[in-house]
Amino acid sequence: MRIKVKYMLWLREKIGIEQEEFKLDRETTLENLVRMIILKHREAEKYLSNIFSDNNPFIILVNGRPGRKNYILKDNDLVTILPPVSGG
Structure with missing residues (x-):
C-alpha cells in the first residue's frame, strides 16, 4: 500500500x-502514519505530536477531507x- 504525504507552507521548510x-505492508490508521512521520522527521515532533488534540491549529486532510486519527488509510490516499x- 502506498500513501503520499504532502507538507504545506512552513512545515515543508x-x-x-x-x-x-x-x-506500508499492512493497514494502519492516520494516527499511526503521523507517528511514522515523527520517527522519520524528528524535527517535526514538536509540531505534530499533538496534531489530533482539540487545541492544535494544524489541519490534516485525507484526499481533501478532514482526517480523523482512527481513519484506516487506503492505497493511494493523499495525506496533506x-x-x-499567521500574518497580516
Missing part, C-alpha cells in the same frame, strides 16, 4: 521536502498536513 511516499498561517 522544517522537514525539508514537499512530499514523500510511505510504503497544513500548519497554521
